[in-house]
Amino acid sequence: MNQRAFIAANVAFATAVVGGITAAWGYWNGRTDHVLGIGLAVALGGIGFGLVSWAKYLDLDEHVVQQREPLQTTPAEREDFAEEVEMTSATVGRRRVLTALFAGSMGALVVGFVGPIGSLGPKPRGELNRTGWGPGTRLVTTEGEPIAVDEGTFDQLATVFPEGEVGRDDSQVVLLRMQPDVLSERTIERGAIDGWVAYSKICTHAGCSVGLFGIDNRPPEVVRQLVCPCHQSAFDPTDSARPVGGPAPRSLPQLALEVDADGFLVARDDFDRPVGPITWDQA
Amino acid sequence: MARGLVERYVDSVAGRTGGGTWLTKNLRKVFPSHFSFLWGELALYSFVVLVATGTYLTFFFEGSQEQVIYDGSYAPLRGEEVSAAYESVMRLSYEVKGGLFIRQMHHWAALVFVAAIALHMARVFFTGAFRRPRDLNWYVGVTLLILALGAGFTGYSLPDDLLSGTGLRITNAIILSIPLIGERLAFLVFGGEWPGTDIIGRLYPVHILLIPLLIFGLLGLHLALVWRQKHTQFPGPGRTEHNVVGERVWPSFAMKSIGLMFLTAGVIAAMGAVFEINPVWLYGPYDSGAATSLAQPDWYIGFLEGSLRLMPPWETRIGGFVINNIFYAGVLVAGVIFGGLYAVPIIERWLTGDDGEHHLLDRPRDAPYRTAFGAASITGMTILFVGGAQDLVARTFDMSVGHVTSILQVLFLVAPPIAFYVTVRTCRALSARPGPERTERRVPVERAADGGYGVPYDDADIDWMVEGGAAPGHFDEITEHAAVRGPHRHASTPRPGSDGDGDSGATAVDAGAEAES
Numbered sequence: 066m067n068q069r070a071f072i073a074a075n076v077a078f079a080t081a082v083v084g085g086i087t088a089a090w091g092y093w094n095g096r097t098d099h100v101l102g103i104g105l106a107v108a109l110g111g112i113g114f115g116l117v118s119w120a121k122y123l124d125l126d127e128h129v130v131q132q133r134e135p136l137q138t139t140p141a142e143r144e145d146f147a148e149e150v151e152m153t154s155a156t157v158g159r160r161r162v163l164t165a166l167f168a169g170s171m172g173a174l175v176v177g178f179v180g181p182i183g184s185l186g187p188k189p190r191g192e193l194n195r196t197g198w199g200p201g202t203r204l205v206t207t208e209g210e211p212i213a214v215d216e217g218t219f220d221q222l223a224t225v226f227p228e229g230e231v232g233r234d235d236s237q238v239v240l241l242r243m244q245p246d247v248l249s250e251r252t253i254e255r256g257a258i259d260g261w262v263a264y265s266k267i268c269t270h271a272g273c274s275v276g277l278f279g280i281d282n283r284p285p286e287v288v289r290q291l292v293c294p295c296h297q298s299a300f301d302p303t304d305s306a307r308p309v310g311g312p313a314p315r316s317l318p319q320l321a322l323e324v325d326a327d328g329f330l331v332a333r334d335d336f337d338r339p340v341g342p343i344t345w346d347q348a
Numbered sequence: 349m350a351r352g353l354v355e356r357y358v359d360s361v362a363g364r365t366g367g368g369t370w371l372t373k374n375l376r377k378v379f380p381s382h383f384s385f386l387w388g389e390l391a392l393y394s395f396v397v398l399v400a401t402g403t404y405l406t407f408f409f410e411g412s413q414e415q416v417i418y419d420g421s422y423a424p425l426r427g428e429e430v431s432a433a434y435e436s437v438m439r440l441s442y443e444v445k446g447g448l449f450i451r452q453m454h455h456w457a458a459l460v461f462v463a464a465i466a467l468h469m470a471r472v473f474f475t476g477a478f479r480r481p482r483d484l485n486w487y488v489g490v491t492l493l494i495l496a497l498g499a500g501f502t503g504y505s506l507p508d509d510l511l512s513g514t515g516l517r518i519t520n521a522i523i524l525s526i527p528l529i530g531e532r533l534a535f536l537v538f539g540g541e542w543p544g545t546d547i548i549g550r551l552y553p554v555h556i557l558l559i560p561l562l563i564f565g566l567l568g569l570h571l572a573l574v575w576r577q578k579h580t581q582f583p584g585p586g587r588t589e590h591n592v593v594g595e596r597v598w599p600s601f602a603m604k605s606i607g608l609m610f611l612t613a614g615v616i617a618a619m620g621a622v623f624e625i626n627p628v629w630l631y632g633p634y635d636s637g638a639a640t641s642l643a644q645p646d647w648y649i650g651f652l653e654g655s656l657r658l659m660p661p662w663e664t665r666i667g668g669f670v671i672n673n674i675f676y677a678g679v680l681v682a683g684v685i686f687g688g689l690y691a692v693p694i695i696e697r698w699l700t701g702d703d704g705e706h707h708l709l710d711r712p713r714d715a716p717y718r719t720a721f722g723a724a725s726i727t728g729m730t731i732l733f734v735g736g737a738q739d740l741v742a743r744t745f746d747m748s749v750g751h752v753t754s755i756l757q758v759l760f761l762v763a764p765p766i767a768f769y770v771t772v773r774t775c776r777a778l779s780a781r782p783g784p785e786r787t788e789r790r791v792p793v794e795r796a797a798d799g800g801y802g803v804p805y806d807d808a809d810i811d812w813m814v815e816g817g818a819a820p821g822h823f824d825e826i827t828e829h830a831a832v833r834g835p836h837r838h839a840s841t842p843r844p845g846s847d848g849d850g851d852s853g854a855t856a857v858d859a860g861a862e863a864e865s
Contacts, residue, residue: 092446102449102621110614116607120600127600131378131592133578133707136481186535193524193531193541207637224637234543234636266637271656271674272521272542273514274639294641295514296657297739297749310750314661314673342521343663343672345530 067122074118081111193347194339196227196265197236198320198332203228204240204263211329214259217242220289222278224266227332235340237266238320239275239291240330241302247289249304256321256333263320263332264306265340268293270313272341275300291317315343379601380581380594384475387468389605392571393612394461395563401454402503402556408444410436411552413508413545422629430508430633433548437507437628453620458500460616462648465493473692473722475709477580479702483693485573488566490689495563497648502555504646507626508548513634515645517542518656522678527671543636583708590707644737654735655681658757685729716775723771724764731760 084107091100138146158164203211204225212225223240230236245253245260252262268275273295281288290309291300298311306317318340321333339347351359362368379385412432418425420435421442430438440447469489472478478486505512520542523534539546578592587593595601619625631640645653659677663670696718697703712719734741735756742749 095445097446097449099621101446102453102617105449106614106617106621108614109610109617113607113610113612113614116603116610120603120607123599123603127595128586128593129378129596130586131376131578133590133592136577136705182536186537186539189531189535189541226637232635232637235541237637270521270661271518273517273643274637276639277641294639294739295518295643296653297753298661299750308661311753312657312659312661312673312677314663342524342674343670344524345527345669345671347670 067124070118070121074115074122077111077115077118079111081108081115084108084111193235193341193344195235196335196340197230197233198227198238198335200332200334201323201325202332203325204238204322204330204332205231207231211327212240213328214261214324214330215328217261219244219260220278220280222276222291224274224276225263235267237274238263239266239278239302239317241278243289243303247287247303252303252305252319255305255319256323257319258322258324258330261322261330262302263322263330264291264300264302264317265320265336266317267341268295268298268313269308269315269317269342270296270298270311275317278302374575375596375598377575377597378578378592378594379597380579380587380592381601382582384471385579386608387464387471389608390612391461391464391468392567393609394457394464394616395567396609397457397613397616398454398461398499399560401450401457402560404450405440405454406556408436408440408447409433409506409552411506411549413548418633425629425632428633431548433506433508434628434633437509441629449617449620451620452623452625453616454503455625456619456623457616458503459625459647460612462493462496462500465489465496466648469493469689470722470726474712474719475580475582476696476706476715476718477709478693479696479704479706480693481577481705482573482580483697485570485577486693487690488570488573490686492563492566492570493689494686495559495566499555499559499563500646500648502551502559504626504649505551506548506555507628508634509626509628509631510634510638510640511628511631511643511645513543513636514639514643515649516547517636518678522674525672525675526679527669527675543634578707580707580709582711587708589705592707642739644740647733650736651685651729651732652678652682652736654732654738654756657738658732658735658753658760660757681732688725711779713775713778716772716779719775720768720771724768727767728760728764731756731763735760 084104086104088101088104088108091097091104094100205211205228206223206225209228209231211228212223219242221242225238225240226233227236240261240263242260243262245257248257248260248262256263264275266274266276270293273293275291275293275298277292277294279290279292281290289302291302291306292298293311293313296312298313299309300306300313300317301309305319308314308316318336318338320336323331323333325331358371359368362371410432414432415429416432416435418428418430418435418438420426420438422438425438437451440451442448472482472486472489501515505516520534520538523537524530526533535541537547537550538544539550579594581587581592581594584593632638644650655677656674659673662673662676665671699717710718712722735753738752738756739749741747742752745752
């Protein structure tokens with residue numbers, strides 16, 4: 066008999082008793098951060114260790130041989146089964162029309178349940194191609210403040226929404242002001258104003274929010290990038306947010322900007338392309 | 349002799365169900381033992397922990413996206429608008445005494461559960477245990493793996509925090525990218541355009557009812573098949589394709605296994621008590637306009653995260669339609685991986701033409717191509733996994749994310765074939781090298797006074813290992829087909845060449861009279 070395992074089992078169970086009591090003490094004294102959990106862990110682990118030691122002490126490391134029963138079907142069994150199947154087709158399957166009607170009724174039942182499954186969600190009716198932006202919609206911050214065209218700091222990112230729809234998911238936009246001379250011609254053509262550019266904030270890869278803006282000032286040239294934190298797609302904000310790295314296949318749609326009579330930034334129109342990851346129907 | 353309480357109750361049930369002989373027979377069932385056979389048990393016991401802790405959590409969790417103002421004891425969030433689901437998780441973590449401990453235990457158990465399944469599957473694969481007749485159980489097992497991943501992902505998403513919300517958003521994008529039905533399907537699952545107000549309320553019953561129910565059912569089938577088909581064993585003295593050598597269920601296997609259950613629960617409890625996991629208060633509530641950097645999901649989704657990050661920006665146009673690259677990265681890659689797992693027994697049968705029953709396991713080195721294929725697959729998965737954290741890698745090694753991505757993309761194509769080649773060569777070298785025969789018992793080695801090593805037994809005690817016969821007194825047959833391996837030898841029977849000391853460690857196994865069949 067294994068004396069060491071015997072002692073180990075005794076010690077383990079005794080420790081488990083201490084653990085359980087510690088856990089209870091911890092709970093009543095409000096020490097639920099660590100004491101409760103550690104106490105329970107000691108109780109559980111002690112019981113486990115005790116049981117294994119007990120088994121060891123009993124020296125049950127036995128080697129017993131048991132024969133396997135054959136698993137394969139014997140020819141006799143197979144014949145028996147075939148006979149059973151034959152009998153079924155001779156009795157139940159005799160009425161062809163009845164069988165067909167039964168199958169048809171089951172099929173109709175399935176068809177009948179398609180409707181309720183369809184109720185789980187509405188049919189898409191172009192929602193994915195529209196956002197909250199329209200001609201003259203003001204850009205407002207998450208606090209609802211409009212943005213004056215002459216107030217921005219350069220190279221600072223802000224998240225803006227259409228006025229009255231702050232938080233609307235498909236309309237989130239990153240607004241940036243950069244020195245006008247760093248912007249490419251097409252970026253200006255597509256609606257940058259006075260160094261202000263606005264892009265959809267939804268990554269064209271998998272739809273995360275493109276929330277990181279970085280500037281690399283190291284020579285030879287300054288590099289500005291918008292980066293999606295999820296899968297590290299990078300876009301060039303000075304050139305219509307074209308993808309410059311990572312898995313995103315398309316540029317972030319640009320929101321054409323204008324200035325309204327009060328000197329605040331407004332959208333010229335909705336995006337000219339669907340925002341977010343492209344779907345089958347959005348070629 | 350007075351009958352014990354347990355005996356009387358067992359008898360009263362057996363006596364009403366006709367289960368008398370069945371019971372005794374199954375208590376005597378033999379299980380072979382090897383450390384690698386424990387992974388499946390580990391998975392089973394982490395599932396037990398998951399069900400126990402998860403049930404507790406359902407008493408507090410609220411599966412609703414209704415917006416409420418947080419008013420709990422975590423000061424930085426007070427006054428913020430959060431969903432009811434997030435609020436209930438915060439309450440559970442901060443106000444409910446011991447709630448955080450149970451929650452962390454649940455999360456750790458989920459991570460251990462999937463890890464144990466993966467290790468168990470690797471063991472089954474590398475030893476060829478998936479061959480007939482156990483190909484059937486392999487399909488059940490792969491389905492269980494997928495269900496475990498589904499359970500993990502739905503549970504991870506429930507707190508409606510910024511990290512998991514971002515994961516759901518990506519899921520939404522992947523569904524949208526499916527050709528033909530993507531948009532319709534995404535609207536069905538999410539109840540409309542992202543984010544909607546339904547998804548948390550829908551994931552909740554899926555997580556606590558639908559998936560657990562399926563796991564229960566398939567787990568029962570999985571174990572029933574193991575029981576029915578009997579466990580595989582490694583080749584060794586006295587072990588054949590027609591027998592099982594090991595310990596009986598009662599008491600030795602059961603005692604150790606139940607011990608393992610408590611040890612598993614104990615370790616998970618210790619992790620839940622000491623290591624913080626998924627601190628949703630640090631991530632904050634889900635806010636569609638925000639995103640976090642260093643956004644890594646739970647480890648078992650890492651390969652998909654990596655596949656999304658490493659896939660080049662390819663877009664396919666067909667007629668007037670388009671396939672986004674996340675369809676390849678998300679749906680196709682997952683389809684190839686799980687489809688491939690299901691096809692493992694079929695492919696091996698097709699390649700080897702071997703449709704015979706196998707109850708003896710292969711040593712990985714003896715099936716070099718299978719082992720190499722497994723090694724190549726694991727290499728590919730590992731690169732995808734690392735790709736899921738390529739920003740962390742770039743930060744650690746002070747490289748650009750773009751460079752790390754390119755390196756990993758090249759590695760993904762190059763490394764698996766290299767791993768394949770190296771593994772085949774290694775296996776061949778190993779199996780060509782003569783090694784000691786597998787032995788039934790570990791032999792203690794002692795260091796002698798002169799510095800040499802030796803076995804402290806006399807020849808008589810170890811010659812059974814060399815002969816490949818049965819250990820004196822350590823084998824016993826519990827069958828009438830004793831002829832298969834010769835009549836059982838009791839320790840008292842002197843063996844040729846034995847000096848009579850052979851009975852030192854003998855256990856008398858008195859089961860020979862009761863036949864299994």
